[in-house]
Every structure is written in structure tokens, then in C-alpha cells.
Amino acid sequence: MRAITEADLDDLATGSWILGAGGGGQPYYSLLEMKALYRAGRRVALMDPLALADDALVACVGQMGAPLVIQEKLTDANVMAETVRMMERHLGRRFDAIMLWEVGGNNCFQPFLAGALLDLPVVDCDAMGRAFPQADMTTFAICDLPAHPWTMVDIRRNRILFAEAVDWSWMERMTRRACAVFGSVAATCKAPRSGREVKTASCLHTVTKALGIGAAVREARRAHRDPIDALIAREGGRRLFRGKVSDAMRRTTEGFLRGHLAIDGLDENRGQAMTLDFQNEFIVGRIDGAVRVTAPDLICVMDSVSGEAIGTETVRYGQRVTVVALPAPPILLSEKGLKHVGPRAFGYDLDFRSVFDARAD
Amino acid sequence: MRAITEADLDDLATGSWILGAGGGGQPYYSLLEMKALYRAGRRVALMDPLALADDALVACVGQMGAPLVIQEKLTDANVMAETVRMMERHLGRRFDAIMLWEVGGNNCFQPFLAGALLDLPVVDCDAMGRAFPQADMTTFAICDLPAHPWTMVDIRRNRILFAEAVDWSWMERMTRRACAVFGSVAATCKAPRSGREVKTASCLHTVTKALGIGAAVREARRAHRDPIDALIAREGGRRLFRGKVSDAMRRTTEGFLRGHLAIDGLDENRGQAMTLDFQNEFIVGRIDGAVRVTAPDLICVMDSVSGEAIGTETVRYGQRVTVVALPAPPILLSEKGLKHVGPRAFGYDLDFRSVFDARAD
Numbered sequence: 001m002r003a004i005t006e007a008d009l010d011d012l013a014t015g016s017w018i019l020g021a022g023g024g025g026q027p028y029y030s031l032l033e034m035k036a037l038y039r040a041g042r043r044v045a046l047m048d049p050l051a052l053a054d055d056a057l058v059a060c061v062g063q064m065g066a067p068l069v070i071q072e073k074l075t076d077a078n079v080m081a082e083t084v085r086m087m088e089r090h091l092g093r094r095f096d097a098i099m100l101w102e103v104g105g106n107n108c109f110q111p112f113l114a115g116a117l118l119d120l121p122v123v124d125c126d127a128m129g130r131a132f133p134q135a136d137m138t139t140f141a142i143c144d145l146p147a148h149p150w151t152m153v154d155i156r157r158n159r160i161l162f163a164e165a166v167d168w169s170w171m172e173r174m175t176r177r178a179c180a181v182f183g184s185v186a187a188t189c190k191a192p193r194s195g196r197e198v199k200t201a202s203c204l205h206t207v208t209k210a211l212g213i214g215a216a217v218r219e220a221r222r223a224h225r226d227p228i229d230a231l232i233a234r235e236g237g238r239r240l241f242r243g244k245v246s247d248a249m250r251r252t253t254e255g256f257l258r259g260h261l262a263i264d265g266l267d268e269n270r271g272q273a274m275t276l277d278f279q280n281e282f283i284v285g286r287i288d289g290a291v292r293v294t295a296p297d298l299i300c301v302m303d304s305v306s307g308e309a310i311g312t313e314t315v316r317y318g319q320r321v322t323v324v325a326l327p328a329p330p331i332l333l334s335e336k337g338l339k340h341v342g343p344r345a346f347g348y349d350l351d352f353r354s355v356f357d358a359r360a361d
Numbered sequence: 362m363r364a365i366t367e368a369d370l371d372d373l374a375t376g377s378w379i380l381g382a383g384g385g386g387q388p389y390y391s392l393l394e395m396k397a398l399y400r401a402g403r404r405v406a407l408m409d410p411l412a413l414a415d416d417a418l419v420a421c422v423g424q425m426g427a428p429l430v431i432q433e434k435l436t437d438a439n440v441m442a443e444t445v446r447m448m449e450r451h452l453g454r455r456f457d458a459i460m461l462w463e464v465g466g467n468n469c470f471q472p473f474l475a476g477a478l479l480d481l482p483v484v485d486c487d488a489m490g491r492a493f494p495q496a497d498m499t500t501f502a503i504c505d506l507p508a509h510p511w512t513m514v515d516i517r518r519n520r521i522l523f524a525e526a527v528d529w530s531w532m533e534r535m536t537r538r539a540c541a542v543f544g545s546v547a548a549t550c551k552a553p554r555s556g557r558e559v560k561t562a563s564c565l566h567t568v569t570k571a572l573g574i575g576a577a578v579r580e581a582r583r584a585h586r587d588p589i590d591a592l593i594a595r596e597g598g599r600r601l602f603r604g605k606v607s608d609a610m611r612r613t614t615e616g617f618l619r620g621h622l623a624i625d626g627l628d629e630n631r632g633q634a635m636t637l638d639f640q641n642e643f644i645v646g647r648i649d650g651a652v653r654v655t656a657p658d659l660i661c662v663m664d665s666v667s668g669e670a671i672g673t674e675t676v677r678y679g680q681r682v683t684v685v686a687l688p689a690p691p692i693l694l695s696e697k698g699l700k701h702v703g704p705r706a707f708g709y710d711l712d713f714r715s716v717f718d719a720r721a722d
Contacts, residue, residue, distance in 0.1 A: 086524065156527045156531070157525055157527065158525060158526050158527055158531055158535060159523075159524040159525035160521060160522070160523050160524060160535065161521065161522035161523075161524050162520075162521050162522075163447065163520040163521065163522050164518055164519060164520035165519050166517045166518065166519055170517070170519055173542050174519060174521065174539060174542050177538040177539060177541065177542050178535060178538060178539065180538065181534050181535050181538050
């Protein structure tokens with residue numbers, strides 16, 4: 001167990017927002033709420049997943065919906081905690097710990113918010129190693145673990161239990177429509193996992209990774225070094241493009257935030273243009289019309305000076321941005337993994353070729 | 362208790378299909394399944410609601426969705442029974458009886474199908490006294506009884522428990538979207554009711570009414586009398602129009618069957634034209650452009666010769682039809698009732714004026 005300090009929370013916000021690859025939701029409001037809980041005396045411990053008993057019962061929580069809406073319709077820790085309580089009532093059993101659905105963005109904070117109220121430790125792992133828009137894009141789906149049951153709660157206290165789903169694709173469809181009815185945002189407790197499942201089918205130690213990224217960016221800023229260089233050095237990332245946002249088109253549709261970003265090149269990219277398609281997260285990046293990068297590589301758009309991540313819901317015309325690719329967890333790059341999270345899973349007729357593939361460039 | 366015989370089933374199909382007012386779904390396939398269950402030795406008893414103990418627990422079941430789809434995607438008694446079993450597991454209590462969500466059409470048979478498998482008596486009442494497309498159009502909604510919990514099951518065994526809803530309108534929205542995901546048809550067990558609630562907030566003895574209508578039509582056919590005359594005489598109905606269907610436009614949208622019917626007048630209506638708008642059920646009827654009849658009056662379209670009801674999903678170009686109005690149960694005509702089931706509840710800027718209002722004509 002490691003105690004998470006209030007200073008850690010700031011690093012976590014910075015790091016998780018970068019790992020969100022544009023999605024997961026801006027963590028700012030959840031960071032504020034988390035700090036308020038800390039000031040009220042609540043504390044959350046971070047637990048090594050490898051210390052879980054095989055038969056431990058782990059809750060897996062996250063917000064679902066369109067990141068733009070999550071900014072507009074604030075929720076709070078009680079709503080998230082209620083999804084866990086509802087699941088406990090359904091199972092007739094208490095949880096031993098709580099884990100992240102996705103380490104990216106605001107969703108990194110959801111288990112900490114619920115954990116603070118429910119007095120449960122948060123497990124140092126997640127089911128994506130980044131953020132993705134759909135339920136069938138998790139390591140649990142890739143490993144073919146059961147998709148049900150889920151609980152879903154909205155701020156009005158509408159409450160739904162998805163007791164059984166044929167597969168992850170059906171669970172995604174059912175929950176996405178329900179989420180859209182709620183106004184494109186809902187708190188969810190996904191299918192409970194055993195300690196054994198968590199240890200064998202999640203992305204391990206990703207909270208520690210987010211904390212480390214946040215600390216590296218903070219350190220670089222303090223020393224007046226380039227925080228993006230620090231990120232790239234730490235994570236083995238690659239700088240893809242530098243420029244100014246010339247257009248941002250987005251629409252909230254079917255429970256997602258979908259859209260398109262255009263960036264005019266600056267500095268070494270002057271005269272070039274990059275475009276990015278997104279569905280909550282940045283999915284496909286093209287430079288001068290040629291595909292340069294696709295999911296599951298993490299496509300991170302960052303403020304060129306501060307190194308702060310910019311999400312698909314916060315990106316604006318005129319921002320000076322740097323586009324960075326970070327390597328995806330290996331499980332996402334497996335043949336089965338790419339079926340769930342490769343470009344074709346998002347409807348693109350493209351084979352995946354990683355920016356980090358030795359044959360690339 | 363009254364034993365329902367195999368001959369009763371035929372009368373029930375005829376009568377319920379008329380009371381469906383175009384909706385509730387054609388009962389033909391459920392009638393066949395019910396007869397198959399009877400031939401396999403199953404029997405269902407009909408129970409007087411007034412014999413229910415105040416604290417008896419009553420399940421309330423029905424298919425939800427677009428009638429056209431219900432014809433295309435057959436389901437069976439097991440799926441409906443599973444909604445009841447799922448509710449029992451959630452409540453931790455067994456049901457004492459089962460009742461009809463709506464007496465109209467195929468939905469009249471659903472509690473009999475489930476009751477045959479679960480060995481539960483069917484209560485002689487329903488929550489609409491006809492068929493209506495939405496959950497917030499029931500006597501239970503009009504009486505402001507709780508809308509939750511609901512269970513919903515599809516043929517693939519996706520299973521959802523709607524544990525809590527702010528109100529009937531939210532329950533309708535949530536369940537309708539889920540139903541649309543399932544392909545616009547789903548089996549549901551609605552909010553359980555106490556015996557006291559059933560006795561005070563449902564339409565009583567409507568199964569007996571459907572049986573009586575079916576018997577009257579059967580008798581008239583046997584005696585070569587006009588079955589529509591027999592219906593009108595028995596139920597205090599009114600013949601509104603006779604003609605030939607000149608156009609039927611329908612689309613399955615948002616979990617409903619919506620559309621429009623045009624009828625060219627024949628006989629006493631020669632030279633006139635009637636149009637009917639429908640949302641699962643016939644909602645507004647106009648003759649030569651002037652509104653003649655609206656819900657909650659029952660607008661029944663029937664084969665002019667056989668007196669067989671015709672549903673919004675089965676009506677076709679060229680059919681010789683007679684449009685009949687039947688009086689609605691008094692609770693639907695109350696001020697509160699009309700808020701739920703009057704023309705404005707369907708989006709029409711019309712005040713309700715009953716065909717049976719003494720001031721009419």
C-alpha cells in the first residue's frame with residue numbers, strides 16, 4: 001500500500017490527462033473534488049495489484065459518455081460510489097478494492113473519489129493503459145472475460161443494472177444508449193473482477209506510471225526545461241508535429257464526442273498540415289493527407305509551452321500544440337488486441353502500423 | 362378462479378385484438394403458442410382481482426416495442442417468464458399472480474404464456490383497458506404509483522434491471538432506448554404491484570370483457586349477422602367510417618411503429634376520405650380533414666365483412682375496412698388521465714372531445 005498525498009493528486013491529474021490521448025475527460029473538476037475530500041480528512045491508499053488475493057473482489061469504475069458533456073454536467077463522488085454500493089447489493093458481497101476502468105483523464109480520478117467515500121484502496125492498474133471510447137476496447141474484453149453485470153447511475157438517481165450481456169459489444173450498445181438517455185454522461189461500475197483476473201488481464205501499475213509522468217512534467221517546468229522533452233525521454237515517445245490549431249469541429253452524438261482537428265505546421269513543420277480524427281480520443285492522425293499515426297498508439301495533443309495535455313473537448317482554435325505519440329501497452333498490440341482497438345475497430349479501413357515499429361520512417 | 366379453456370383462447374384473441382385499437386401486436390402467433398402449451402397439458406386460471414389479498418404480490422408483464430417487429434422477430438413464453446423470474450430474484454420474493462400490462466392484442470397473451478410456465482393465475486384486469494404505446498400511459502402512471510423496478514429480457518438473453526427511475530417518463534425513455542437496441546422488441550416485467558394497488562388502480566375485468574367481445578363476434582359470424590353490429594351493440598360503440606384503404610405509410614422508429622393510413626369512403630361514406638395517424642395504436646382520425654376522433658377513445662379498424670381487427674402493422678392497401686370507436690375506461694377520461702393519454706400526450710395540439718360526448722355530433 002502506498003498513501004496517495006495531496007501533492008500526488010496534482011501529478012496524477014497531469015499524467016492521467018496526457019495518457020488520456022485526448023479523452024477520458026479533463027480531470028480538473030475531479031481533482032478539485034478530490035482535494036476537497038482530502039481537506040475533509042479522507043485518504044486513499046494505492047495498492048499493488050500483485051498483492052491482491054486471487055479471490056479478492058475488485059470493483060471497476062468510470063464515467064461513461066461524451067467528454068464535452070462531462071464538463072458541462074458536473075457529477076460527484078456520491079454518484080460514483082452509489083454504482084459500487086448498488087453492485088454490492090446485487091452481488092450480496094462487499095468489494096475488497098476498487099480499480100480504474102481507464103487511467104486516462106478524469107476517469108483516473110473516479111475510483112479515488114469512490115474509494116475515498118467507501119474507504120476502499122485503489123488498485124494500481126487499469127483496463128486500457130490509456131483512454132478509449134468503448135467498453136469493448138478493454139483488456140478484459142480482449143481477454144474475453146465476462147462483460148456483465150454493470151451498474152449505471154445518473155445524477156437524478158435513475159439506476160440501471162445490466163445483469164447479463166451476450167458479449168462486450170452488446171454491453172457497449174446497451175449501456176451507450178442508456179448513457180445517451182441520461183444526457184451522454186453516466187457513472188458506471190463495470191463487471192466485477194477477481195484478484196486473479198486483475199493480475200492477469202489488466203494493464204499493471206498504470207497509476208504509478210501516470211504519477212511518474214506528472215512528476216516528470218512538474219520537474220521539467222520547475223527547472224525551465226521542455227516538459228514535452230521530459231515526457232518523451234521518460235516514456236519513449238515520439239514528437240510528430242508542432243503547429244497551431246486552425247480548425248476544431250466537434251459534435252456530441254450517440255453518447256460520444258466525435259470530430260476533427262486541423263493543425264497548421266510551425267517551426268520544423270512550417271508549410272505542413274496535420275489533421276486528427278477523434279471519437280472521444282484521438283484515433284487517426286494524418287500529415288499532409290498521409291496517415292501518420294493511429295490508435296492504439298497514444299496520440300497526445302499538448303500545449304507546446306506548458307506540456308499540459310489538451311483534450312478533444314478543450315482543444316480550441318489558435319492553440320499552439322505539439323502532437324506526441326506514446327507507445328501502447330503490449331496487450332493492445334496483439335492480434336486479438338488490435339481487433340478490439342485497432343483502426344478497423346473505429347471504422348477505418350486501415351491496417352495498424354505503429355509509429356514505434358522499427359520498419360516505420 | 363375461472364379455468365380458461367382452449368376455446369376461450371380463440372375468443373380472447375379476437376376480443377383483445379379489437380381492444381388493441383390497432384396496437385398491442387397481432388395475437389396470432391401467441392395464440393398458436395398458447396394452444397401448443399395447452400396441448401402439452403398446461404392450464405391457466407383467471408382470477409378475480411377483487412379476490413386478491415391486499416398484500417399479494419402481482420407481476421405485470423408485456424412485450425414492448427414496435428408491433429411490426431414483433432411479427433418479424435418471434436419470441437416465446439420462456440423469454441417472458443424469465444422477466445418474472447428475474448424480478449423475483451431481485452425482490453427476493455415470489456409472485457402470487459400475474460397481470461396484463463395492456464389487454465390489447467398480443468400483449469393480452471403474454472401473462473397467460475408466462476403464467477402457463479410459472480404456474481401462476483392471471484388476474485382479470487390490465488393497466489390500460491386497451492393498448493397504448495408508452496409506459497407513462499397506464500392507470501398506474503395516472504395514479505402516480507412507483508414506476509420501478511422493471512426487468513427487460515431479449516431473445517439473446519441480454520438482461521437489464523431498471524432498478525430506479527425518477528418517474529414514469531424517465532422509465533419510458535430508458536426502457537424505450539434499451540428496447541430499440543434489442544431491435545425494437547423486448548419482454549418486460551413492469552413494476553410489481555400489491556393486491557391493493559391492483560384493486561384500486563387498474564382497469565378491472567378487462568379479460569372478461571375481451572372474452573365477451575370475442576364470443577359476440579364469433580356468435581354473430583356463426584349466425585351470419587354483422588359482427589361489427591354485434592360489437593357496437595355490446596360495447597356501446599359507434600361506427601365512424603366505411604371504406605377501402607388507399608394508402609398505408611409506416612416506419613419503425615425510436616422503438617415505435619409510426620405512420621399514417623388513408624381510407625377512401627364506400628357506401629354511406631362514398632366521396633369522403635378518412636385519415637388515421639398512428640403510434641403503434643391509432644391516435645387521431647380525421648374525416649375530410651376535420652378531426653373526428655382521438656385517443657383515448659378506442660379507434661378500431663376492422664375488416665368490414667369478418668369483423669376481424671386490423672392492426673397498424675397488418676393494415677394493407679385495398680382492404681375493405683370499417684372504423685369503429687369504442688368508449689375508453691373512465692379513468693383515462695379524468696383530467697389527470699387525459700394528461701397521460703389525451704391527444705397532447707402524443708404531441709397533438711388538440712383538446713380531447715370524445716365521440717361519446719353527448720355534445721358531440
